[in-house]
Amino acid sequence: METPMGLLVVGSIALDSVETPFGRTEEALGGSAVFFAVAGSLLHPVQVVGVVGRDYPMGELQRLGQRGIDLRGVTVADGESFRWSGKYGFDLSTRDTLETRLGVFANFRPVIPEAFRDAEFVFLGNIDPELQLDVLRQVHRPKLVACDTMNYWIQGKRTALLRLLQEVDVLLVNDSEVRELSGDWHIHRAARWVLERGPKFVVVKKGEHGAVLVEPGRTFYVPAYPLDDVFDPTGAGDSFAGGFMAYLAHTGDLSSANLRRAMVYGSAMGSFAVERFSVARFEEITLADVRARVRAHKDLVHFDLDADL
Amino acid sequence: METPMGLLVVGSIALDSVETPFGRTEEALGGSAVFFAVAGSLLHPVQVVGVVGRDYPMGELQRLGQRGIDLRGVTVADGESFRWSGKYGFDLSTRDTLETRLGVFANFRPVIPEAFRDAEFVFLGNIDPELQLDVLRQVHRPKLVACDTMNYWIQGKRTALLRLLQEVDVLLVNDSEVRELSGDWHIHRAARWVLERGPKFVVVKKGEHGAVLVEPGRTFYVPAYPLDDVFDPTGAGDSFAGGFMAYLAHTGDLSSANLRRAMVYGSAMGSFAVERFSVARFEEITLADVRARVRAHKDLVHFDLDADL
Numbered sequence: 001m002e003t004p005m006g007l008l009v010v011g012s013i014a015l016d017s018v019e020t021p022f023g024r025t026e027e028a029l030g031g032s033a034v035f036f037a038v039a040g041s042l043l044h045p046v047q048v049v050g051v052v053g054r055d056y057p058m059g060e061l062q063r064l065g066q067r068g069i070d071l072r073g074v075t076v077a078d079g080e081s082f083r084w085s086g087k088y089g090f091d092l093s094t095r096d097t098l099e100t101r102l103g104v105f106a107n108f109r110p111v112i113p114e115a116f117r118d119a120e121f122v123f124l125g126n127i128d129p130e131l132q133l134d135v136l137r138q139v140h141r142p143k144l145v146a147c148d149t150m151n152y153w154i155q156g157k158r159t160a161l162l163r164l165l166q167e168v169d170v171l172l173v174n175d176s177e178v179r180e181l182s183g184d185w186h187i188h189r190a191a192r193w194v195l196e197r198g199p200k201f202v203v204v205k206k207g208e209h210g211a212v213l214v215e216p217g218r219t220f221y222v223p224a225y226p227l228d229d230v231f232d233p234t235g236a237g238d239s240f241a242g243g244f245m246a247y248l249a250h251t252g253d254l255s256s257a258n259l260r261r262a263m264v265y266g267s268a269m270g271s272f273a274v275e276r277f278s279v280a281r282f283e284e285i286t287l288a289d290v291r292a293r294v295r296a297h298k299d300l301v302h303f304d305l306d307a308d309l
Numbered sequence: 310m311e312t313p314m315g316l317l318v319v320g321s322i323a324l325d326s327v328e329t330p331f332g333r334t335e336e337a338l339g340g341s342a343v344f345f346a347v348a349g350s351l352l353h354p355v356q357v358v359g360v361v362g363r364d365y366p367m368g369e370l371q372r373l374g375q376r377g378i379d380l381r382g383v384t385v386a387d388g389e390s391f392r393w394s395g396k397y398g399f400d401l402s403t404r405d406t407l408e409t410r411l412g413v414f415a416n417f418r419p420v421i422p423e424a425f426r427d428a429e430f431v432f433l434g435n436i437d438p439e440l441q442l443d444v445l446r447q448v449h450r451p452k453l454v455a456c457d458t459m460n461y462w463i464q465g466k467r468t469a470l471l472r473l474l475q476e477v478d479v480l481l482v483n484d485s486e487v488r489e490l491s492g493d494w495h496i497h498r499a500a501r502w503v504l505e506r507g508p509k510f511v512v513v514k515k516g517e518h519g520a521v522l523v524e525p526g527r528t529f530y531v532p533a534y535p536l537d538d539v540f541d542p543t544g545a546g547d548s549f550a551g552g553f554m555a556y557l558a559h560t561g562d563l564s565s566a567n568l569r570r571a572m573v574y575g576s577a578m579g580s581f582a583v584e585r586f587s588v589a590r591f592e593e594i595t596l597a598d599v600r601a602r603v604r605a606h607k608d609l610v611h612f613d614l615d616a617d618l
Contacts, residue, residue: 091494185400188535209518221532221609226497250618260612291618300530301610303569309352309559309600
């Protein structure tokens with residue numbers, strides 16, 4: 001049997017305390033690498049590189065590891081784990097960060113284990129762009145590199161970020177980030193600004209308004225799957241990235257048609273993420289549920305012009 | 310040759326003065342019935358019922374009439390025409406109404422000419438729901454009735470509006486309106502609330518975030534066509550309604566598959582409306598342009614699952 005394509009994520013591993021209008025959770029598994037890996041591993045094995053403190057509930061992480069997540073790149077460091085707490089407004093479209101305690105994440109210097117350096121698919125979660133560049137110096141010849149970033153780095157590490165963009169294939173960010181990066185409020189123009197600086201594709205996540213894949217000369221739009229009850233939006237974007245990258249790694253196909261399918265798998269994973277706190281929903285579902293939601297996505301947007309005017 | 314299905318719109322005929330970040334226009338053709346008719350007539354003849362003052366530029370209206378708009382239902386009354394002026398914010402997502410002068414529109418009592426009373430497709434633009442009900446008493450046996458409304462009537466004429474809903478097939482409103490009407494901020498739940506009160510379908514327009522068709526048990530989403538330069542959003546919703554209804558009237562088919570196509574034609578018309586001030590863009594284009602944009606819509610959302618996991 002063929003060895004599956006390696007899929008590597010480097011990012012945060014956190015403990016999230018979240019309050020929404022529907023409830024609250026304390027110190028639940030969170031962080032970009034965790035959401036990415038738990039969502040992605042429904043489709044394809046995921047290799048994780050990150051750091052936790054000695055207080056991290058490694059048993060819970062290892063339980064998730066049994067789902068096809070390789071944790072050999074997770075370092076346990078002296079100190080406290082990264083903690084984030086936030087509170088969402090009544091319609092879940094706004095959130096306030098109550099507290100961010102970086103702990104051992106403040107000194108995170110990703111070291112890619114030898115066993116992961118041949119990964120063909122690499123996702124650089126939202127960390128300092130200099131560290132993202134450093135990861136790229138450690139991996140051999142990835143077939144596809146995607147990265148996320150945030151306003152903090154766009155403002156504070158712009159030069160490093162622009163250098164990073166020259167080396168990545170996909171920038172995967174939310175709408176406010178691509179606007180701030182490009183200085184253009186118009187998302188499609190902003191995405192094309194990015195395309196001129198290195199990436200071959202830009203994925204712009206717009207939360208409840210879906211996501212857009214911008215390629216040179218072609219755009220694909222996938223709506224957010226309409227859920228009756230959104231419970232907690234935390235991690236939706238990283239779960240989207242996990243579904244997107246894992247679908248590509250599993251199929252090994254970078255055609256435009258397949259990138260579109262990957263967007264739909266990403267959107268499906270984002271929709272599962274928000275149905276429960278933390279990664280709880282992913283522990284309830286199987287590939288069959290994912291496929292059913294992907295088909296529901298198709299029914300949501302499909303129309304035919306066979307009987308047209 | 311078969312007589313085409315009659316398509317009737319009752320609504321406002323106005324003179325709009327609009328300022329956007331890109332320019333301004335003074336006393337240009339506007340109003341719900343005008344945008345509806347000019348967009349719709351690209352697909353199918355439209356019958357208009359409305360009122361103007363003696364100061365209205367009837368020559369301009371008649372020029373448009375040559376495109377398949379029957380103006381026999383337009384009454385010229387003593388007094389000033391309805392005037393609206395507004396100013397849009399830098400990203401066109403907010404607007405301030407600077408002035409509304411109802412003029413002869415304040416005493417508008419729609420009288421449907423005998424020649425229009427057999428219309429199979431009826432669109433009740435945003436006027437007092439008691440007047441919308443009165444229109445329904447004048448038409449014979451329409452095949453499909455759609456209506457629009459606004460927050461002013463939702464607040465001030467709720468009883469009449471709920472009575473109207475019992476007699477219409479399609480409610481076509483924007484997101485803030487369906488939220489206010491239902492008291493539920495969640496658009497899909499709000500739309501289902503409406504479905505329990507009469508209409509068979511609800512169309513929710515979300516501006517730059519597209520539009521949703523909610524049927525019992527099935528939902529269709531069409532994104533707004535991504536334009537590089539949105540010039541003036543005024544009239545986009547009424548142009549959407551014109552495209553939607555004219556497509557249905559032209560095809561005479563109310564199947565779910567055809568309603569979806571009608572949504573895409575509506576979205577295409579909305580996208581043309583915003584490319585110029587007033588109805589100017591519709592005077593530049595032909596059916597071929599509309600069809601090309603509909604095909605571009607398909608490319609924007611299409612994906613296939615033939616090669617799926």
